[in-house]
Amino acid sequence: MMDQCEEDRVVLQSVQPTESTDQAEDKEQPTQSQKGDGGDEWDTDLETDNATNRIQSRAEQYLKACRKIGVTPISSFLRNSSEANLNLSHYGVGPLGAKALAIALQNDNVVTNLELEDNALQAEGTRYLTEMLQTNINIQSLNLSNNQLHLEGADVIYKMMLDNCYVKSIKLSGNGFDDNAAKYFAEALKDDCVVTELDLSHNNFCESGGELLGDMLAKNLGIEVLNLSWNSLCMRGVAALCAGLKLNSTLKQLQLSWNRLGHIEAESLGQVLKQNNKLKVLDLSSNLINDRAVTLLCQGLATNSSLRVLKLSHNPLTNNGALTLLKTVVNNNKSAVEELDISTVFVNEAFMELLEETRQRLPALDVQYSFMSYTARNVNALSIFNKFLDERNESIMDFFKALDKDGTMTVSTADFRKAVKEANVPLNQGQLECLIKKFDKDCTATIIYSDFES
Numbered sequence: 001m002m003d004q005c006e007e008d009r010v011v012l013q014s015v016q017p018t019e020s021t022d023q024a025e026d027k028e029q030p031t032q033s034q035k036g037d038g039g040d041e042w043d044t045d046l047e048t049d050n051a052t053n054r055i056q057s058r059a060e061q062y063l064k065a066c067r068k069i070g071v072t073p074i075s076s077f078l079r080n081s082s083e084a085n086l087n088l089s090h091y092g093v094g095p096l097g098a099k100a101l102a103i104a105l106q107n108d109n110v111v112t113n114l115e116l117e118d119n120a121l122q123a124e125g126t127r128y129l130t131e132m133l134q135t136n137i138n139i140q141s142l143n144l145s146n147n148q149l150h151l152e153g154a155d156v157i158y159k160m161m162l163d164n165c166y167v168k169s170i171k172l173s174g175n176g177f178d179d180n181a182a183k184y185f186a187e188a189l190k191d192d193c194v195v196t197e198l199d200l201s202h203n204n205f206c207e208s209g210g211e212l213l214g215d216m217l218a219k220n221l222g223i224e225v226l227n228l229s230w231n232s233l234c235m236r237g238v239a240a241l242c243a244g245l246k247l248n249s250t251l252k253q254l255q256l257s258w259n260r261l262g263h264i265e266a267e268s269l270g271q272v273l274k275q276n277n278k279l280k281v282l283d284l285s286s287n288l289i290n291d292r293a294v295t296l297l298c299q300g301l302a303t304n305s306s307l308r309v310l311k312l313s314h315n316p317l318t319n320n321g322a323l324t325l326l327k328t329v330v331n332n333n334k335s336a337v338e339e340l341d342i343s344t345v346f347v348n349e350a351f352m353e354l355l356e357e358t359r360q361r362l363p364a365l366d367v368q369y370s371f372m373s374y375t376a377r378n379v380n381a382l383s384i385f386n387k388f389l390d391e392r393n394e395s396i397m398d399f400f401k402a403l404d405k406d407g408t409m410t411v412s413t414a415d416f417r418k419a420v421k422e423a424n425v426p427l428n429q430g431q432l433e434c435l436i437k438k439f440d441k442d443c444t445a446t447i448i449y450s451d452f453e454s
Helices: 004-014 019-028 051-069 075-079 094-105 122-132 150-163 179-189 207-219 236-247 263-275 291-301 319-331 349-361 373-391 396-403 413-422 429-439
Strands: 085-087 113-115 141-143 169-171 197-199 225-227 253-255 281-283 309-311 339-347 366-371 410-412 446-448
Touching: 051 075, 051 094, 094 122, 122 150, 150 179, 179 207, 207 236, 236 263, 263 291, 291 319, 319 339, 319 349, 349 366, 373 396, 373 429, 396 413, 410 413, 413 429, 413 446
Parallel strands: 085 113, 113 141, 141 169, 169 197, 197 225, 225 253, 253 281, 281 309, 309 339, 339 366
Antiparallel strands: 410 446
16 A cells, blocks of 8 residues: 555645646746745636536646745646535645635635645735635635634735635634734624634734724625634623623524633623523633532523523532532523533532433423432432333332331431332432431431332
8 A cells, every 4th residue: 555655645646737737837927036925916817618628637737836836736726626625724825825826716616615734824814815815705614723813914805805705614723813813804804794613713803903894794695603712801891792692683602612601701601691682602610610600600591591501610619600500591481501511510419410400391301410429329220210210100109108117207328228119219319318318317227218218
């Protein structure tokens, strides 16, 4: 089996143009050193006779551009020339490599998703790509995350967005954008209805940036998915986002993890949930949301009818906060919540029992949580015991009354243990002891079963 290097060499050779044609063109074209920076004018004529020639022409055009500019061709581009999803992330493309790609793609009608994450494109390389998008009407999704764009790159993206009619998804995570860059995005998107997904996570937006983006949300007509995770939008920034969300009618998913959000921001978000009936996914993971903050958030969750997914893992929540959340969902007859992620919260028996009851009414509810093994054994033991009694058409009261010959409404734990074993209730010794501890919380060796009478 040939190794990757050998495979790349074969791919490159397979698309090399014929010597006579290519040499003639090379004589006419100046080299990159002769033109200094590779030239500002692009040769953009591509053949479009048929599907086969179109693919071959794009590969040839790319190789010619690479030789002229002086960059190494990316064999993956040549291997996947017929794929709608072109993933060239982590290839070290660089600004001039982006120029070669832009030349090959400017009239392409195959690629719809272009992945260029982590390629050190900088503002210069991004400019070549945005100029390409002026003639390419096929690309709908563009990933330029982690490309060192900074403020200059934000200006380039801004100009592209002003004329954008086709790109619906733009990922710009990790590009060093700050509040000054936020001005560009807010201005370009305030009346936009084309972009439906925007990823601005892992940047440096603070309160001022949040205010600008919040104002944009109030006027935007298209964004459905917005990722603002790993910024510093707290306080005024989140307040402005919430104000915008109250007026927004399109946003369905909002990611705000790692933004240092606490009870003040939770209260603002709770007010949003009272009014906004479009938001379906809210990710608040890895913030500073404690039990008090959850109570404020639940003020909106108590009446909300649209939110389906709420993520709160890696927050300083306790079992009390978890119970508040679950009770709020249970008590809201209009609740649409299907997934509740509190996977880093250790819950107790009361929570797990309420969850078991809730699942009888809401079987589709998916709650992710943590628990100590003894807590699970305790709850499972009671569930097994109840199921056993149901199969015999008995209640817990019936079981204890049969043991209480004197009618004292009490049964010793020894008699209960013996009766459970004789009845062949499918509990192991550990589960049986957990069940006894549940019924005799004060360890008096006596079970007062009148407490179970409804």
